[in-house]
Amino acid sequence: MRAFFPLLRREIGFYFRTSIAYVVGVFFLLITGFSFWFLAVRLSQQAMDGDIAHIFFTSFWFWLSMLIVTPLLTMRLFAEENRMGTIETLMTAPVTENEVVLAKFTSAYLVFLLLWLPTLAYPLLGKACGGQFPVPPLSLVASSQLGVALIGAFFLSVGLLCSILTRHQVVAAMVCLAVLGLWLSSSLITIQFQLEAAEPLAHFIAAPRHMRDFATGILDSRTIVWYFSATVLLLFTATRILEAHRLR
Amino acid sequence: MPLSNDILIRVNNLTRRFARCEALAAVSFEAVRGEIIGLLGPNGSGKTTTLRILSGYLAPTCGEVEMAGMDITAHSLDVRKKIGYLPESVPLYPEMKVEEYLLFRGRIKGLKKTRLFSRLRDVVDQCGLGEVLHRTIGNLSRGFRQRTGLADCLIHEPEILLLDEPLVGLDAAQTHLIRELLLDLREGRTLLFSTHMLCEAERLSNRVLILNGGRTAALDAPDALLRAARRLQADIQAPLGDVKNALESLEGGREARLSEKDDGWTRLSLPADGAPLPAGLEEWAARRQWPLRNLAYDAPTFDELFLRLTTLPPKVRNPKRRKSP
Numbered sequence: 001m002r003a004f005f006p007l008l009r010r011e012i013g014f015y016f017r018t019s020i021a022y023v024v025g026v027f028f029l030l031i032t033g034f035s036f037w038f039l040a041v042r043l044s045q046q047a048m049d050g051d052i053a054h055i056f057f058t059s060f061w062f063w064l065s066m067l068i069v070t071p072l073l074t075m076r077l078f079a080e081e082n083r084m085g086t087i088e089t090l091m092t093a094p095v096t097e098n099e100v101v102l103a104k105f106t107s108a109y110l111v112f113l114l115l116w117l118p119t120l121a122y123p124l125l126g127k128a129c130g131g132q133f134p135v136p137p138l139s140l141v142a143s144s145q146l147g148v149a150l151i152g153a154f155f156l157s158v159g160l161l162c163s164i165l166t167r168h169q170v171v172a173a174m175v176c177l178a179v180l181g182l183w184l185s186s187s188l189i190t191i192q193f194q195l196e197a198a199e200p201l202a203h204f205i206a207a208p209r210h211m212r213d214f215a216t217g218i219l220d221s222r223t224i225v226w227y228f229s230a231t232v233l234l235l236f237t238a239t240r241i242l243e244a245h246r247l248r
Numbered sequence: 249m250p251l252s253n254d255i256l257i258r259v260n261n262l263t264r265r266f267a268r269c270e271a272l273a274a275v276s277f278e279a280v281r282g283e284i285i286g287l288l289g290p291n292g293s294g295k296t297t298t299l300r301i302l303s304g305y306l307a308p309t310c311g312e313v314e315m316a317g318m319d320i321t322a323h324s325l326d327v328r329k330k331i332g333y334l335p336e337s338v339p340l341y342p343e344m345k346v347e348e349y350l351l352f353r354g355r356i357k358g359l360k361k362t363r364l365f366s367r368l369r370d371v372v373d374q375c376g377l378g379e380v381l382h383r384t385i386g387n388l389s390r391g392f393r394q395r396t397g398l399a400d401c402l403i404h405e406p407e408i409l410l411l412d413e414p415l416v417g418l419d420a421a422q423t424h425l426i427r428e429l430l431l432d433l434r435e436g437r438t439l440l441f442s443t444h445m446l447c448e449a450e451r452l453s454n455r456v457l458i459l460n461g462g463r464t465a466a467l468d469a470p471d472a473l474l475r476a477a478r479r480l481q482a483d484i485q486a487p488l489g490d491v492k493n494a495l496e497s498l499e500g501g502r503e504a505r506l507s508e509k510d511d512g513w514t515r516l517s518l519p520a521d522g523a524p525l526p527a528g529l530e531e532w533a534a535r536r537q538w539p540l541r542n543l544a545y546d547a548p549t550f551d552e553l554f555l556r557l558t559t560l561p562p563k564v565r566n567p568k569r570r571k572s573p
Contacts, residue, residue, distance in 0.1 A: 006355035085339035094328040
């Protein structure tokens with residue numbers, strides 16, 4: 001893993017040098033900030049079922065931000081290298097496919113986690129601004145953030161895989177959006193089309209259900225193992241695809 | 249006879265097939281330390297594919313490639329430490345500064361801190377990058393981008409340099425600078441570069457490998473190829489059959505080429521090496537009372553020779569992929 005850190009440093013540097021991190025950050029904080037403010041106002045006016053963390057992490061706005069931020073962070077990872085031809089100089093340097101895939105994924109993941117960092121202060125900011133809602137306990141915030149971290153890793157690995165398959169960033173982003181959209185609505189699809197045999201599977205992989213559990217403080221080891229292994233599997237597939245490019 | 253550890257590139261029956269065609273077919277050659285080999289050929293002849301395979305970017309379909317004594321497939325990572333590869337389009341990260349880019353490339357090539365900075369200074373001096381060291385790559389001219397790519401190739405002091413069209417798009421001064429640099433770089437290294445600039449290949453290379461349709465059309469020193477292509481020619485006023493019968497008594501006659509001209513004369517062409525002197529040919533014709541005209545040496549230029557060698561049938565299509573009628 002000798003080349004991992006120089007590669008990681010370059011990848012993270014790219015996000016900030018090209019302003020992608022700032023643009024995505026502003027967009028993300030606007031959506032999540034607006035969503036939290038809206039919830040805080042409603043909770044101050046009327047009692048709602050569940051506390052603010054639970055409602056926030058299961059809201060439409062939460063999933064919208066996840067769906068949009070993922071392709072924005074991952075679409076360029078390989079598509080840009082493929083389009084510019086820099087993949088040729090990169091892969092003829094003494095680096096392994098594992099190092100390249102892992103460095104690119106880690107860079108996107110760190111930026112993703114960095115985006116979520118300010119949201120930890122939302123409840124305190126809401127209270128400071130006069131919000132009339134109970135501050136969620138630390139354990140609930142931690143389990144919710146763990147859910148974000150696990151689901152985020154899975155989403156980003158899907159985005160990375162989409163990026164490795166094309167040389168056009170827009171195509172990578174659209175494919176990633178379509179795959180994640182279908183993934184999120186898998187439960188709805190099985191019900192709508194009466195796919196009874198697929199219902200248990202759709203229920204097992206349903207990210208909204210997992211996030212609801214995390215946001216209510218339920219830590220199911222099966223869910224944690226599922227996201228961890230799905231992410232590893234997708235990254236492993238990405239390294240095999242990168243290797244297979246040499247034999248194409 | 250070169251020592252075995254002096255042979256840095258050994259290619260044996262290298263073949264590469266793509267979905268619709270055979271880009272390389274049974275190409276074989278060796279290159280020793282200190283040698284510059286020019287890779288020539290028309291567009292689509294397999295130059296870039298050869299360099300990509302030798303750099304480890306593409307895998308060969310069959311055949312063996314040994315770089316610095318190691319098999320390219322089995323020891324890909326170790327081989328990549330020994331080579332510097334510059335692709336044709338000089339792909340660089342446009343958002344990075346030159347210094348930043350070279351340091352990044354040095355780090356992923358495994359250079360430790362002290363050596364990295366000393367090598368950076370060396371390659372910046374060698375490639376004349378001092379004035380653009382702190383400039384963003386995206387704002388550089390083609391020439392400086394080329395030099396940055398070359399500096400990247402050199403930063404880890406590779407034994408083998410593979411350069412795809414290193415002289416393309418450069419002005420006269422930059423071409424001169426890169427040419428001088430390549431000549432300096434040959435010391436202790438093997439350099440394989442592709443080009444369409446035949447005069448540069450002739451000037452720089454110890455040997456040239458000419459590819460046509462993925463096959464080896466010629467492999468030798470430019471001088472040797474030109475010598476072999478030099479022929480003694482004359483028109484003889486005699487029927488072709490008679491000239492053919494009389495060739496046995498002519499020195500070098502076995503390798504003669506005959507062709508009938510429209511006006512009844514016969515064109516005789518002999519390899520210059522081993523052919524009689526013009527006086528000898530005149531005497532041979534005079535003995536048979538055959539008038540001669542246009543007696544002269546045909547010495548093609550390197551460009552003419554290249555054209556002759558590369559106007560052969562196009563590349564072989566992959567028969568497996570053909571649709572049945």
